[in-house]
Amino acid sequence: MRLHRLTVTAFGPFADTQEVDFDALGAAGIFLLHGATGAGKTSVLDAVCYALYDAVPGARQLKGGGTKDATLRSDHARAGTYTEVLLELTVAGRRLEITRRPAQTRPKKRGTGVTTEKAQSWLREYDSESAGWSALSRSHQEIGEEIGQLLGMSREQFCQVVLLPQGDFARFLRADAEARGKLLGRLFDTRRFAAVEDRLAELRRAAEQQVRAGDERLIGVAQRLAQAAGAGLEQPLPARQPGDPGLAPAVLAWAAVARSTAHERHDIAESALAGAESRQAAARRLLDAERELARLQERFADGRRRAEALEARRPQYEEARATLERARKADQVAPALALREDAERAHRTAAADRDRARARLPAELTDSGADHLSALERKMIEELGRVDAARGAERRSAEITRERAELDRQARADEELLADAAGWLAGWDAARRQHQERIETAQEAATRAEQLAGQLEPARSQLDAARARDTLEAR
Structure with a gap:
């Protein structure tokens, strides 16, 4: 500021x-x-x-x-x-x-009095x-x-911090240390700092309790570690109580020694375990080799038994082989025979179709050749094309008639719209003058409202003064 x-x-x-x-x-x-x-x-x-x-x-x-x-x-x-x-x-x-x-x-302003x-x-x-x-x-x-x-800041805070009272400052200069402390406490309201000091003391006591509780938990964990280590742990626990200074570093040092000892024992156990696992792997490989040998011997014996059984059934095999050879030779002739049968059936079907077609033709075309029939077919196709073109022209004529009717309807609608627009434009000047008059009237009303608003506060002051005057006159 x-x-x-x-x-x-x-x-x-x-x-x-x-x-x-x-x-x-x-x-x-x-x-x-x-x-x-x-x-x-x-x-x-x-x-x-x-x-x-x-x-x-x-x-x-x-x-x-x-x-x-x-x-x-x-x-x-x-x-x-x-x-x-x-x-x-x-x-x-x-x-x-x-x-x-x-x-x-x-x-x-009028009369006597105030x-x-x-x-x-x-x-x-x-x-x-x-x-x-x-x-x-x-x-x-x-x-x-x-x-x-x-x-x-509030007014009290502003007066305490910014505007130091004159008389209190003079007393502050002449007072001893204790009186100055009390005066400063009253001037600057140091109660909150005393409250902070009490709060810090309370936090210190709470922290001491937390440290003691932590030491107790730390000792409990260390005792469980010693119990788990058993006789293998040579160094004993530190002889200290919860809350003693240096308890945590001592316990941590003891735990570090116990941890290194446990790591050493763990490494020895891992070495022993690795030797046992290598011996177990060698034994397992020997067992797998023996199992593979037994499986191969069993497959060899089974093969010999199957070979002896097949040799006993050799005469039946030779007879079936001869029958298969005869069937293969017959199968090579079968496609030609089937093709001949298919050709005969197709010839009979074509002859029947030709006879039925000749029966449907007129008498004068019954004995006509293929060329004459082909020419008649082309002529009929051309006539059918002309008939289709005539049908398309007829459909297009109907569409044009519908489009013309739609255009006539739109033209009538446009003429009605133009007539409405002409009527609206004819009355536009009168409507414009009427709206302009309404705008001017509204502007005059707004100006008058502003003038009245400026006169409202003096009128209220005069009304209050008149009411006070009446009250005083009655008294």
Whole structure:
């Protein structure tokens, strides 16, 4: 956050308008705010706090027993001067202007007596593109939420961290170490750090318990290792209790020795196992060779038995072989005989077909030759082609007739559409003038609404003043 300009009017000890240019003061990087007692040094800081949070620091908020806004107005200000604070600052990369005007009394414009003005606030933001200020809000709640989100601190936190109370700082300089600690604890609310310290102590005790529990589990695992190793483990367990320093390294060292011993015994066992496995493999290979020899001997004996049985059946084999030779010779003649039979059947079928065809022909074509019949066939094919062409032309004529009817229908529809369009265009000017008049009427109504909206707030203020006047007159 960076302050640029502060303007106060009728605020605290300042009866007139006073302006503080923080840009000029902070040009060297740091500046000192000093003056005589009662000159208004604290009031400058109060004005900054009031502009940001709509309230002064808590130690001075109810000074003199009055309300918070009643103590803000200068006792030396003229009756017609409004109490107002304007602060221009940059926060979170945005340049803002905050204006605060507390609730205050002023002389009535008509008659005698005073009336109370409500508290008002304005928030504006500087737009670098247009080089001008744009209004953001006039709501106390919205402005408070916006400033609180940008600063990230409440009023109490801001006063404790940024605005160190003047009297408390003087006591801090004169106090001893214990008193300074208490004062700093009250100023900066160090209770949370004490809570953190207690929490860390609690975590330390919990960590000690966890370490002790871990040591107990580690010793239990080591004892199970020693029990599993049996008599082969020469080094005993370390004689230490859970929680003793160095327990874990000692147990880990003992476990490393036990692990190396177990690895050595494991290597010896693996060597013995490898020798036994090699001997077992040699015995298995010898057994497989003996089994293969027995299988070959059994196949040889079976072959000899089958050969003797075949030799006993040789006469039957010779007789079947002679019969097969005769059948093979007969099979070579069979295709020629089958071809002859097929040719005879085809000849008989063709002769029958010829006789039936001659019976269907006219009497004058019965004795005609093949050439004459072929010429008659070609002539009939040509006549059939001309008949098919005539049928296609007839179908095309029907299609053209249907297309012409469809085109006539479309033409009639287009004529009706043109007639409707001509009628609509004839009344277009009148409709256009009517819509233009309605637009002008709406624009005039919008202008009148804006004017009335601008007059609404003063009218409401006058109504509130009139109601307050009636109330006071009745009292």
